[in-house]
Every structure is written in C-alpha cells, then in structure tokens.
Amino acid sequence: VRMKSFLAENDESAMKKLEEFTPSLLIVDLVNPDSQGLELLGRLAASTNGWAKIPLVILSNTPDNCEAYENLSSHASVVSKENLESSELIISAMKAVTKTNRLLLAEDKAVLNTEIPHNEGETILVVEDTPDNMELFGWILDGESLNYEGVEDGQSALNAVRQKKYDLILMDINLPDINGKDVTRSIRKISAYENTPIIAVTAHAIKTEIEGIMDSGITELVTKPINQTELISVINKHLPH
Template identity: 30%
Template sequence: MNKKSDKILIVDDVSRNIQILGNILSQKQFQIAYAQSGQQALDICKTQDFDLILLDIMMPGMDGYEVCKRLKKDPSTNEIPIIFLTAKADMESIIKGFEMGGQDYITKPFNAAELLARVNNHLLIKRQREQLKLMNDHLEDLVKDRTKELEIANHQLSILDQAKSNFLLIISHEIRTPLNGVIGLTELLDNTNIDKNQKEYLNYLKEVSSRLVKFSDTALLITSLKINDHIPEILSVSINQVIADSIVDFQKNNSESSLQITNNMPSEDLLIKVDSNLMKTCFMSIIENSAKFAGETAHIDISANISDNSISLKFCDNGPGFSDDAFSHLFELFSAGDILHKEGTGLGLATAKLILDAHDGTIDVKNVESGGGAEVNIKLKYSLSE
C-alpha cells in the first residue's frame, strides 16, 4: 500500500523521538524529512511537498497547534493530513487538535503497529481523495465539453428552425400571388361551356389550388405562431361546438374521404377560454392526420374527460399507428408522418402542437395496444365555474 513516493515530515523538538519514528517508517520505504521546531516545519513545507505530517504538540516557541493552524490556512498545504504526536491522552487536548484541523493523533510512547496502521490509513484516504478530485475535475471537463457541444447543437437547431420558418414564409408568399390568378381563372372557366374531360381537368385544378391555399394559410399560421406574432383571440366558447364545426369542415373539404367520425362529446356545453378558430384548426389537423394514414374502414372516435382544472380530449383512430422512428419527430415540421408515401405537407401535428402551446395546453400521442391505431390526447385548462 505504501510507496516510495509517499513522503512524510516528522516535526518534533526531541531528536530521540525523530529517530524512533524514522526507524519505524523507513522499514516501509517511506521518504522521511524532519524538522525540530514549528518555524522550521513551516519553512520546509514552502519548498517541499509532503503526503503526511507527524506533528508534536508540545514544542518550545511555536507549539503543534499553531503550526497546524498555519498549515491549514495555506492553500498549498491545507490538504496534507496531520497526525498529532502527544504525551497527553486527555479529551481536551484531542478535541483541540481536531479543531485546529488535525486528522488523527498518536500517543507516546509509540507503538510501531499502531503508528504504521494510522499512517497507512491516512495516506490511503489522501490518495483516494486525490483520485476523487481528479475524477471530479475530469467530469467537470466532460460536462463543460458536453455543454459546449449542446450549445453549438442548440444554436444550429435554432438556425435550422429559423430557416424552416423563413422557408415557410417565403414559399407561402411565392405560392399565394400566382395562386390567386389561377383561382380566378378556374372560377372564370367554371362559368363557360366546356366538355366532360375539360371539366375533370378543371375540377382537379380546383382541388390542387384548394390544397395550395390551405398549405399557404397553414405556413403563415405556423410562422406567426413560432415568432409569437399571432396573438390568440381568447373567448369563452363551447368546446363541443368547436369540435362539431371541425367535423363539418373536414367532411366538407374532404368529401371523398372514407373516414367515419364518432362524436362522443358530452351533451352539455363545456365552456372553455380559447381562440375558437385556432382550436378548430388544431382539431382539423388531428382529424386530417388520421384520415391521411387510415385505410378504407377508417374510423376516429372523439371523447372528453373533465377534471376540476382541466379538460382532456381524446382522438382515437383505428389506423396503423406510428412507427418508432415517427415518434421521435411527430411534432417537427415536415416530419409528422410518412410524407414520402402519403399525400400531405407534414405540418398537421406540428401545427396542432404550436396552437396548443399558445394556449398553455399539451398534446400527447401513443399507439393503442389493443386493436391497433393511434390515440391523440389533448389537455387544456378548464374551470367548472366557467
């Protein structure tokens, strides 16, 4: 356990005591230095490093207590363990030694086995403390490195997020201007005599134009929500009616969809303070997301659960659910779903979350274990007194 590098300072004004201690310690290959006064000990400690100090209490001039006190005040020596050497075994002397900063004491006459045991024990503690400090320093360096990496990553994400917002804003404006001309032209052609094939092409053009208008509106909404430029018009409204309006608008805008919607909202009106237009957009985004990925027998059930301070809305469908990969970026722009294989913009759930964030609400998505499908849970503030 003891090594040649362990260096011990013996401080005692009695040469015989130094000789006895030196003989015991040298058998275990410790490096030994000695001082015969308190001041000499302080001077030696300024030029040499020690792993442990054996310090006599009763010395002429500066006693061991004062030497210990000064060593503990000096940052360069305050970590060195000090074992007092004393002929006194009274409790008052022992307590005073501990109060001065000593780690242990050994009574005279010295017992070799006890001396070596105490010395080895405190050297071991010192090494463990040094190793712990090295580990802590290493961990602090790792934390600093990781923090710096995280700051860089967050900065890059912020730049990317801003780029997406700018992209949406630019695309929205670039689409909307020529789109107004296309819509005007389709309305004009709709009032002319055209054959059946031309009518089909016109209807397709109108459908595509409608989807582009919706994308443009959604892009503008997302951008304004992300930069806090959109202030919700909070009013007390019936959440039942907002749900019903969302269903009607979805069915009107998606007449060819096979999605069956069951509205299991309570019969009594649940009044809640929200921006009704934003909340309708939120609900429609969730419904449209279910319709986009569901099959021919698609179905979604909408229900509510009320507590004293919140209302939970559940949208449960029988679709394929979400893959593990999809769960990691459900609420990211252009990532809400498999937009490589399904029609859509990838903005649905991202839009819903932004709207709920603006209302201090939450959204949670999970797969239904029994029967398959996905479940979207929304929680909003609600008061029974409203």
C-alpha cells in the first residue's frame, strides 16, 4: 500500500498539521508526550471544520480498552499496539475509511429530500480559496448589485448548501481540502440542487481537464484570469429572473 504520510510527534504538532491540510486518514497513538490520554480525540470531535469526520485509527496499549475507545468515535477503528503487524494496521485503516464513507453516505441521503430554506432575493455562493480572487468576485458582483456569500473551501461549501438554497454557485476547482469536482458531485446529490447552475472558475483550460470538470456536474466553465464581462454574461445567462 503506497500513500504519502506525515508524522506529528505530539498533540500540538498534530493540530498544526491539520491546520495546513486535511488528511484522508488519521492514525493516533494515545500515548503521546504531551497528551492527556483522549485529549486529542476530544479536540478533533469538538472541531467545526470537518476533522471529526476524518477516518481514524486509534492505537491503544490496552487491548481490553479497544472496544471502549472505538465507541468514542463513529469514524474510528481501534487496534492494540501489542504485537502489532503492518497487515493488521492496514485492515484497521480500511475499516475506518469504510465506516466513515457509510456515515457520510447516510448523511447525504438524509438531506436528499430535505426542504432547504431559500434566501430572500437571488443569491450566489462563491467558493474560492484565494483572497485576491474572492475580493475580485465581490467587486464584480457588488457592481452588478448581486447578493452573494463566500466560502473558502469545499467542506464549507457543502455545509452552506445544506443550510440554504442558492440560485447559482461559482465553483473554484482547486480547493485546499476537497477539489471542486467532488464538491459539485456531492451538491448534485441534494434534490434542491439537481438543476442549480454551478459555474466552474478555473485556470485549467486543457481539453481533457475541461471534459473531466464538466462531467462532474458543472453547468458551464469560465477560465482564469477572470474577465468581468464574460463572468457577468455567464451569470446573467443562468441566473433565474
């Protein structure tokens, strides 16, 4: 099994790493130099930025406590460090990922037919992680007297669409956590957003990349650097009136 990994020697180092990027899997040794046992797990569970939903493998020194620890997180798989073999660790990682995927799928199904409150007036959701580009979007949309809300990553976009109904979404493809294509696929699973215009704004202009972007459920694509006239034309074309 090949994967890119990063090592954090203690709780604070782990939290700093999580601030930099969101991993696909966390392996947590409960016996860390500055850890108070389950303190790190508690901080992950209490977070509001999606860390609680990262697949988790917990390494425990006490085999008898494995089941108790596993009950602490619905996304966790617990394995004893006693005579630990690599194959056992890989199996535990697969279990954690499988559990997480099932839970996320259940969450998606729960919102498929949920009635989402509509914003007053036409509102655009802008998904863009670069501050300069977000500022430019704001300047352009304000100039057209268009209401908008901005988020800077994929998870925030998914949280936003589950709480409100937007009339149009401007989607950056290169996001720091979940790429824009996967975010779009998840949004399309929500019944209220099956036909909502989602406009990709990306620097990728190669034909094969464009095809992959459009296949994710994107309505239309606008390339960067952003051209004000083109962007407004596309928005007016798709925004309900």
